[in-house]
Structure formats: structure tokens, C-alpha cells
Amino acid sequence: MKIIVMILLFSGLAFFTGGSIGILRLPDFYSRLHPAGKLDTAGQLLTLSAIAVFVLQDFSLHNFLTATKIVLIVIIVYITSPTATHAIVDAGVRAGLKPWTKEDQS
Amino acid sequence: MKTLAIFIVLLFGGLLIYCTLDFPSWGDPQAPASMHVSPRYIERTMEETSVPNIVTAVLADYRGYDTMFETIVIFSAGVACLFLLRIFKRIEPETQLYRHIPTGITLRIAKGAEPPRESREFERIDLMWVPYDLIIKTSARLIVPFSQIFALYVIAHGHHSPGGGFQGGVILGASIILFAISHNLRSSFTRISEKFAVLLCGLGVFIYAGTGALSIFLGSNYLDYGALSKIFGVDPVTARSHGILMVEIGVGICVMAVMVHLYYNLASAGRHDEGL
Known part of the structure; x- marks a missing residue:
């Protein structure tokens, strides 16, 4: 049981780390939202399910x-x-923000 | 200049950290905060008010005046924002936009021309109107009812678990604001109109002050909820927890209405005509 908790927790942390690096390193608004939306959701799924499994170790109603x-x-x-x-991406597109392309690289 | 700024920041940060060493350690029984009234609250709250959550008992019962005027501060902030932000003069818009729903064609009605009646075929839209987003609308529809139930739970359960009127009212207001964001301002006006929101602001304060006045009429001090036992038909100690619940409901209604009303004013720049 403990091993399962450890595996879930560390894989969740790996997702969170990837998300943080992505937010810092990626070039523009849209690509930064990509790790913020996906990796953080996956990370919280894994870490919180690790906590749930940890709580369920000694089973009682409470x-x-x-x-x-x-x-x-x-x-x-x-x-x-x-x-x-x-919704944020939608608002960005409507406000007229162009996505980053390779030509912008300079 | 930059090094001077860094020096000042480091100096004051260091001073602040140095001063924290003088604080009594956490949970120290000799600390000034836990010497005077705190032990009494901790020992006697349950037998005096039958409220398990001591924080709520102190907030709404022992220091009921404090919380009442806190609610009045929120109310007067809401009213001040009403007078500062609201534009009472009706400005006729240059053009009005209508959308023909079956075809999706937008009609631009010039000033003075007769607009089509609101019906199943035509709806009025804002200048910043965006096509309905299925994803946002559906998930808002999923979230709003649950957050409202949770808000009511936080208000009603405030004297048993963490929570209370302020927190529950903010959650309730946030759920209505979420509805207004995900649909549009005009469809949230059909649920809670501006007048109704302002009325609710006053109603919340009225419930709080009225609970206090009710205990005067029943022959006891202002905000002394023990007197309410004659209405509820329970012993005075249980009546205190019921009184706290009534007061919390008032606070919740007031906070919710002020939040919603502030959002209406800010989103439509005070015109309450077009908005997000």
C-alpha cells in the first residue's frame, strides 16, 4: 500500500515539475497555458489519489x-x-493575440 | 539606486524576522492572547451557547455587535459603490444589435429605428457578444448548483464546522457571478435583477439587526439570543445557537447581494445595459 502511495505521489510531482518548467520556459501565452491546464490537472489527480489511498490504509467509515x-x-x-x-485561450484568440510561430524566433 | 533599495529591503526584512523571535511560541499558555478571555471561551462556550465551533460563538454571540457593524460596513460599501459606479442617466446607445437566432444573422438597428421585439427569433446582444460556448456553458451548468448547495451548507453549518455567513455568502455570490460570466449579464438580470440585489443587501442587515431587536421585545438585551427561546420553544442555551444561525443567514444574504451587485456595476461600467 505504501509503495502505491509513493509511486502515485512521485509521478504526480513529476507532472507538477514538468508543468512548472513548461510555464517558465515555453515561448508564448498559448503554449504556456498548455502545461498549466494539462500537467497541473494530471498532477493533482495523481497526488490527491495518493492522499486518498493513504487515508484508506486503515479502513473505517470516517x-x-x-x-x-x-x-x-x-x-x-x-x-x-x-x-x-x-476560456482563457478563447479570450486570447478573441482579443487578437497571434500564436507564436517559428518566424517570430529571433 | 538599486543597491540602496536592496539594502533597505534586506534591512527591514531582517528587522521583521528578528522581531518575530519576540513572539510567544505557538500555543503558549503564558502568551498574553491566551491569558484573559480565551480560557473562558474555551471552557464555557459549549455550556453557554451549545455551539461546538468556538470561533463562530465568539463571532456571532460574544462579540455580536462587532459582527453586526462589520455587516453594516459591507452594506455601506455596497451602497457607496452603487452611488459611485452606477450611471442613473439612461444613455440611448448609438446602435443596437439584434441577432436572428435561427440563421445567426446580426441586425444593426440605427438610433431611432424601432427594434424588433424580444422573441424566440430575435434576441438583443451586446457589442462584445460572443457566440455561446458549449464547453464553458455546460461546465458552468455543472458547477453552479453544486457550489450553491455548498454555500448553503457553509452558512447553515457554520456553528458546527468551519464556515459561516461571510464565507458562505461569498461562495453563493461567486456562483451567481459564474453564471453571469458563462451566459451574459442580461440573462443573469432575469434571475436576480438590480433592484432585487440592492433589496437583498438591506434585507441581510435587517435580519441581523431584527434578530437583535427581537430579543429586546422578548424582554432581554440587544442581541441576547437567549430570549428567543420563547419563539423557538427550546431552552435558552439551544436558542442561542438558533440565534447565531439566524444572524449568519442575514450576513450571508448581505454578502451575496453586495458581491453580485458590485459585479453588475463593474461588468457593465455602471450602465446595467450591456456587459460581459
């Missing part, structure tokens, strides 16, 4: 309810985070 709440958080972030990213 712990089960706590794990259920964590799963609900995961579901809510899974709905809202990509939608927020989509």
Missing part, C-alpha cells in the same frame, strides 16, 4: 468519507481547470 471528499475535489478540479484554460 476515513472512507474523507477519501470520498478527496475524490470529489479531484472531480471538481477535473471539470473546472481545463474549462478555465479553454
Whole structure:
């Protein structure tokens, strides 16, 4: 059980690290939103499910309810985070921001 | 210049960190904060008010006046923003835009011309109108009811678990603002009109102050909820927790209405005509 928690936690952290590096390193607005929307969602899925598994280690009704709440958080972030990213990208396109292309590189 | 700024920042940061060493350590029983009234609150709250959450008991019962005027501060901030931001003079727009829904054609109605009636075929749209986004609309439709239920839970359960009127009211207001963002300002006006929002601001304060006045009429001090036991038909200690709940509901309504009303004013630049 502990090993599963460790694996989930560290893979989640790997996603978070990738997301942070992506936000810092990628060239423009749209490509920066890409790691912010995707990798953070994946990272929180893995880390929070690690916490849920950790809580469920000694099974009781109270712990089960706590794990259920964590799963609900995961579901809510899974709905809202990509939608927020989509809305920001949509607003950027409507405001007339051109995506970065290779010709801009200089 | 830059080195001077860095020097000043480091100096003051260091001073602040140095001063934190003088603070009593966390949870120190000898600290001034836990010497005077705190032990009494911790020991007697349950038997005096039957509220398990001591923070809420202190907020709404022991220091009820404080919270009442806090609510009035929010109310007066809302009213001040109403007078600062709202443009009461009706400015006729240069052109009005209407959209023919079945075909998606936009009609530009010049000033003075008669606009088509709002119907199933024509709807009025803003200058910044965007086509309905299925993704945003659907997920807002998923999120809004759950966040409203959660807000009501936070308000109603504030004296048993962390939460209360302020937090619940903000969540409730945020869910309505989310609805207004994901649809448009005009469709949220059909749910909560401007007048209704301002009325709710006043109603929240009225519920709080009225609960206090009710306890005067029942022969006790202002905001002394123990007197409400005659209405609820319970013993005075349980009546205190019911009184706290009533007060929290008032705070929640006031905060929600002020949030919604501020959003209306900011999003439409005070005109309440076109907006996000």
C-alpha cells in the first residue's frame, strides 16, 4: 500500500515539475497555458489519489468519507481547470493575440 | 539606486524576522492572547451557547455587535459603490444589435429605428457578444448548483464546522457571478435583477439587526439570543445557537447581494445595459 502511495505521489510531482518548467520556459501565452491546464490537472489527480489511498490504509467509515471528499475535489478540479484554460485561450484568440510561430524566433 | 533599495529591503526584512523571535511560541499558555478571555471561551462556550465551533460563538454571540457593524460596513460599501459606479442617466446607445437566432444573422438597428421585439427569433446582444460556448456553458451548468448547495451548507453549518455567513455568502455570490460570466449579464438580470440585489443587501442587515431587536421585545438585551427561546420553544442555551444561525443567514444574504451587485456595476461600467 505504501509503495502505491509513493509511486502515485512521485509521478504526480513529476507532472507538477514538468508543468512548472513548461510555464517558465515555453515561448508564448498559448503554449504556456498548455502545461498549466494539462500537467497541473494530471498532477493533482495523481497526488490527491495518493492522499486518498493513504487515508484508506486503515479502513473505517470516517476515513472512507474523507477519501470520498478527496475524490470529489479531484472531480471538481477535473471539470473546472481545463474549462478555465479553454476560456482563457478563447479570450486570447478573441482579443487578437497571434500564436507564436517559428518566424517570430529571433 | 538599486543597491540602496536592496539594502533597505534586506534591512527591514531582517528587522521583521528578528522581531518575530519576540513572539510567544505557538500555543503558549503564558502568551498574553491566551491569558484573559480565551480560557473562558474555551471552557464555557459549549455550556453557554451549545455551539461546538468556538470561533463562530465568539463571532456571532460574544462579540455580536462587532459582527453586526462589520455587516453594516459591507452594506455601506455596497451602497457607496452603487452611488459611485452606477450611471442613473439612461444613455440611448448609438446602435443596437439584434441577432436572428435561427440563421445567426446580426441586425444593426440605427438610433431611432424601432427594434424588433424580444422573441424566440430575435434576441438583443451586446457589442462584445460572443457566440455561446458549449464547453464553458455546460461546465458552468455543472458547477453552479453544486457550489450553491455548498454555500448553503457553509452558512447553515457554520456553528458546527468551519464556515459561516461571510464565507458562505461569498461562495453563493461567486456562483451567481459564474453564471453571469458563462451566459451574459442580461440573462443573469432575469434571475436576480438590480433592484432585487440592492433589496437583498438591506434585507441581510435587517435580519441581523431584527434578530437583535427581537430579543429586546422578548424582554432581554440587544442581541441576547437567549430570549428567543420563547419563539423557538427550546431552552435558552439551544436558542442561542438558533440565534447565531439566524444572524449568519442575514450576513450571508448581505454578502451575496453586495458581491453580485458590485459585479453588475463593474461588468457593465455602471450602465446595467450591456456587459460581459
